[in-house]
Amino acid sequence: MSKREFQTEVSQLLQLIIHSLYSHPEIFLRELISNSSDALDKLRHLTLVEDQYKALPFDPRIDLELDEENKILRIADTGIGMNEEDLVSHLGTIARSGTKNFLSQLSGDAKKDSNLIGQFGVGFYSVFMVADHVEVISRKAGEDKAWRWTSDGKTSFEIEPAERPVAGTTVIIHLNEEGKQYANSWQLKEIVKKYSNHIAFPIFLTYDKSEWNEADKKSVKTRTTEQINAASALWRRSKNELKDDDYKELYKSLTGGFEDPLFWFHTKAEGSLEYTTLFYIPSKAPLDLFQAEYKTGVKLYVKRVFIMDDAKEFLPQYLRFVRGIIDSEDLPLNVSREILQQNRVLTSIRSASVKKILSELKNIAENQPEQYQKFIAEYNRLLKEGLYGDFANRETLLELIRFKSTKAEGMTSLADVKARMKEGQKSIYYITGSAESLLRTSPLLEIYRKKDLEVLVLDDEIDEIVFANVEKYGDIDLKSVNKTSTDGDLKDESESGKAEEIKPLLEKVKGILGDRVKDVRASVRLADSPSCIVSDDEEPSMKMQQMLRAMGQKDLPALKPTLEINPDHEIVRKLVARPDDAVAEDAAWLLFDQALLLEGVPLQDPATFVQRLNRMLNLSV
Numbered sequence: 316m317s318k319r320e321f322q323t324e325v326s327q328l329l330q331l332i333i334h335s336l337y338s339h340p341e342i343f344l345r346e347l348i349s350n351s352s353d354a355l356d357k358l359r360h361l362t363l364v365e366d367q368y369k370a371l372p373f374d375p376r377i378d379l380e381l382d383e384e385n386k387i388l389r390i391a392d393t394g395i396g397m398n399e400e401d402l403v404s405h406l407g408t409i410a411r412s413g414t415k416n417f418l419s420q421l422s423g424d425a426k427k428d429s430n431l432i433g434q435f436g437v438g439f440y441s442v443f444m445v446a447d448h449v450e451v452i453s454r455k456a457g458e459d460k461a462w463r464w465t466s467d468g469k470t471s472f473e474i475e476p477a478e479r480p481v482a483g484t485t486v487i488i489h490l491n492e493e494g495k496q497y498a499n500s501w502q503l504k505e506i507v508k509k510y511s512n513h514i515a516f517p518i519f520l521t522y523d524k525s526e527w528n529e530a531d532k533k534s535v536k537t538r539t540t541e542q543i544n545a546a547s548a549l550w551r552r553s554k555n556e557l558k559d560d561d562y563k564e565l566y567k568s569l570t571g572g573f574e575d576p577l578f579w580f581h582t583k584a585e586g587s588l589e590y591t592t593l594f595y596i597p598s599k600a601p602l603d604l605f606q607a608e609y610k611t612g613v614k615l616y617v618k619r620v621f622i623m624d625d626a627k628e629f630l631p632q633y634l635r636f637v638r639g640i641i642d643s644e645d646l647p648l649n650v651s652r653e654i655l656q657q658n659r660v661l662t663s664i665r666s667a668s669v670k671k672i673l674s675e676l677k678n679i680a681e682n683q684p685e686q687y688q689k690f691i692a693e694y695n696r697l698l699k700e701g702l703y704g705d706f707a708n709r710e711t712l713l714e715l716i717r718f719k720s721t722k723a724e725g726m727t728s729l730a731d732v733k734a735r736m737k738e739g740q741k742s743i744y745y746i747t748g749s750a751e752s753l754l755r756t757s758p759l760l761e762i763y764r765k766k767d768l769e770v771l772v773l774d775d776e777i778d779e780i781v782f783a784n785v786e787k788y789g790d791i792d793l794k795s796v797n798k799t800s801t802d803g804d805l806k807d808e809s810e811s812g813k814a815e816e817i818k819p820l821l822e823k824v825k826g827i828l829g830d831r832v833k834d835v836r837a838s839v840r841l842a843d844s845p846s847c848i849v850s851d852d853e854e855p856s857m858k859m860q861q862m863l864r865a866m867g868q869k870d871l872p873a874l875k876p877t878l879e880i881n882p883d884h885e886i887v888r889k890l891v892a893r894p895d896d897a898v899a900e901d902a903a904w905l906l907f908d909q910a911l912l913l914e915g916v917p918l919q920d921p922a923t924f925v926q927r928l929n930r931m932l933n934l935s936v
């Protein structure tokens with residue numbers, strides 16, 4: 316017998332699970348059944364596609380066996396099984412980085428943490444909530460030897476040779492004080508109904524059934540085996556046979572969580588391609604959404620046979636929050652990721668699925684606005700990501716995304732913004748940046764306020780990049796307020812004269828700022844501020860340049876900003892009249908530096924800025 320230590324993280328995890336999941340100890344059963352079901356899926360798949368497995372017997376079933384007297388529960392499956400090496404690596408280490416994330420995300424709040432557990436797949440170890448010690452006897456399909464893994468779930472485990480007549484895995488749970496409540500057939504049946512009713516394989520329970528014997532006038536116990544789950548692939552049934560609770564139950568068993576989904580969309584496609592999709596939108600965005608190694612939650616089945624978890628290929632990345640099932644009639648069973656990537660069936664299912672999800676969302680936006688708000692609170696940003704990559708669905712995405720604006724409380728749609736457009740208004744305007752309060756008080760908005768024009772406030776960090784590529788909403792132009800092209804929309808006839816008046820000043824300022832600016836112009840977009848920074852249409856804004864550099868784009872050409880000056884502003888008018896002196900020079904620099912600051916761009920030389928400011932203060936105090 317060989318004794319081995321758990322990887323440190325496993326011990327840590329075991330402790331955390333026991334503490335954070337104590338309020339739901341029954342989930343150990345769901346976790347073990349789902350492992351058995353995965354093991355059966357894997358073996359079924361191999362017997363269908365791999366020659367050396369084709370001859371193996373395959374009698375898929377999961378057996379729970381209860382020894383009430385000794386408080387022992389056995390869970391046996393006829394699945395793929397594990398050999399010695401598998402036992403060490405699967406039950407002794409934490410191989411996946413997801414689990415490490417799990418460890419770092421635990422909050423100590425039992426309910427929250429128990430939801431995390433399913434997301435990161437720490438399933439097996441939950442058995443130690445209810446066990447003093449656990450034995451796992453397993454034999455891998457195609458191999459002769461069987462192995463026994465035993466542990467008390469504290470620091471170490473042991474492995475030794477064992478006997479098992481057929482391939483598969485048996486988990487023997489020696490129930491502890493907490494676990495004794497599960498040495499009860501009624502309890503076990505309830506838990507299986509609740510969590511594992513739709514597992515595709517039959518689950519049997521063997522127990523001592525008490526029956527009333529009329530002749531002897533007493534109840535007698537008979538060893539009985541009964542099937543205790545429905546074992547139907549629920550998604551293959553027609554919608555009108557299914558109740559909301561059926562969908563919710565399946566969702567919970569798919570995700571390993573306790574929360575209900577926000578919505579679900581169940582579709583059966585018939586025609587040149589046949590497939591069923593059942594997509595769920597989780598009510599809370601999955602926690603790993605913005606991590607590089609996020610897990611997608613769409614499972615692929617072919618003719619009810621499980622093929623793979625995490626079928627990333629079937630939905631675009633921005634829909635990675637969607638959970639559910641795709642079951643195809645047309646794909647080959649031995650389909651691999653490589654084959655999938657260039658498969659025509661995949662392409663059609665994928666584009667139809669995206670269309671379906673987006674059109675259902677549109678429906679909800681129109682008919683259940685309150686529910687839709689919940690969706691937006693979690694997923695608005697993901698839809699924006701879609702704008703960036705999914706050109707085919709851009710129009711629909713623009714309809715679905717919600718925006719902050721200078722004229723609406725909360726979030727508003729582009730359709731509503733369009734309805735509010737003023738007569739003669741040529742475009743829909745927006746301002747981008749990182750802090751909402753900075754944006755709402757930006758000098759760039761002054762003229763819009765004066766002209767009573769609505770401006771969208773795009774304060775999400777991805778907005779800058781996403782909306783730089785979105786030029787139109789239907790036939791209306793979308794324009795950033797800090798782009799030079801916008802000023803065509805804002806010009807009044809009277810203003811060209813003013814620009815003429817300050818021409819000499821513009822030249823002067825340009826001479827002073829030299830190669831720090833691309834140009835110095837008269838502004839039509841300012842009301843209360845003396846200056847602002849704008850960019851040409853084809854150039855990234857100052858903020859975007861900063862972001863690109865931060866993301867590692869070192870060879871970005873240094874693009875210079877254009878400074879705009881407000882001809883109506885008192886400071887500017889005074890400067891027009893002022894001779895060329897040191898004060899005028901300081902003023903020119905200060906007009907430039909303050910515009911940069913308001914744009915959120917750090918100054919190159921703050922010390923000089925402060926000296927100039929102090930010289931000016933000195934003149935006025």
Ligand SMILES: Nc1ncnc2c1ncn2[C@@H]1O[C@H](COP(=O)(O)OP(=O)(O)OP(=O)(O)O)[C@@H](O)[C@H]1O
Nearest residue numbers: 350351354394396397405435436437438439440484
């Ligand atoms: N009954 C079983 N038959 C075969 N292999 C198993 C069985 N139970 C567990 N394993 C193996 O042990 C691994 C670890 O199981 P564990 O429940 O801890 O996580 P998981 O099932 O991979 O994650 P998740 O809970 O997210 O599905 C499994 O991935 C599987 O390889």
